[in-house]
Amino acid sequence: LAKTTQPISMDSYEGQEVNITCSHNNIATNDYITWYQQFPSQGPRFIIQGYKTKVTNEVASLFIPADRKSSTLSLPRVSLSDTAVYYCLVGDNPLHNSNSGYALNFGKGTSLLVTP
Amino acid sequence: EAGVAQSPRYKIIEKRQSVAFWCNPISGHATLYWYQQILGQGPKLLIQFQNNGVVDDSQLPKDRFSAERLKGVDSTLKIQPAKLEDSAVYLCASSLPQGLGFSYNEQFFGPGTRLTVL
Numbered sequence: 415l416a417k418t419t420q421p422i423s424m425d426s427y428e429g430q431e432v433n434i435t436c437s438h439n440n441i442a443t444n445d446y447i448t449w450y451q452q453f454p455s456q457g458p459r460f461i462i463q464g465y466k467t468k469v470t471n472e473v474a475s476l477f478i479p480a481d482r483k484s485s486t487l488s489l490p491r492v493s494l495s496d497t498a499v500y501y502c503l504v505g506d507n508p509l510h511n512s513n514s515g516y517a518l519n520f521g522k523g524t525s526l527l528v529t530p
Numbered sequence: 531e532a533g534v535a536q537s538p539r540y541k542i543i544e545k546r547q548s549v550a551f552w553c554n555p556i557s558g559h560a561t562l563y564w565y566q567q568i569l570g571q572g573p574k575l576l577i578q579f580q581n582n583g584v585v586d587d588s589q590l591p592k593d594r595f596s597a598e599r600l601k602g603v604d605s606t607l608k609i610q611p612a613k614l615e616d617s618a619v620y621l622c623a624s625s626l627p628q629g630l631g632f633s634y635n636e637q638f639f640g641p642g643t644r645l646t647v648l
Binding site: 446448455456457458459460463501517518520521522523 | 534563565570571572573574575578586621623635636637638639640641642644
């Protein structure tokens with residue numbers, strides 16, 4: 415599994431755009447890039463996933479450059495409720511078995527604190 | 531749609547005691563995972579089931595941890611005997627087979643069970 419590096423923590427004010435960059439220099443051809451969000455006392459929650467270029471959903475945008483060695487999660491106009499830990503994960507099914515999921519390799523994530 | 535259910539939410543035991551956690555995945559999810567999350571760290575996989583068979587238990591401390599998923603639905607994770615270092619949140623997650631979900635290998639997590647070993 416490709417190793418990821420992301421900042422340990424970030425601070426932001428309400429209403430600002432937050433960009434969290436993740437480095438994954440050893441990403442493999444079949445690897446997807448996925449971000450999860452975890453609030454205190456809750457399990458992680460899927461935010462967004464991409465393979466290349468840009469992906470946008472109602473929660474965030476994910477920017478992936480052509481070489482795919484990094485990715486940036488963009489949270490527009492954050493609010494206090496966006497305070498959470500954000501995990502960047504890179505990987506593919508090691509068994510290449512379309513009938514089975516595969517374990518996620520979480521690092522320590524980025525702890526985002528949003529203040530008024 | 532109901533999410534992943536776990537119980538109990540909290541458990542406090544003394545070292546050398548035993549404890550069991552229960553998980554009910556989302557209906558139709560064939561793959562079930564148990565993760566251990568120690569304070570300040572990301573979740574770490576303990577065991578993965580595909581239906582009622584074990585796919586990966588390489589990081590499960592088998593001398594004290596056991597898990598089963600009878601009938602391919604609910605699952606239980608047991609620790610016997612517990613050690614101080616087992617204090618953590620135990621998360622259960624489930625996912626659809628690849629290609630059937632909206633996103634590749636999207637996993638749905640339960641709220642977790644917070645275990646404190648004294």
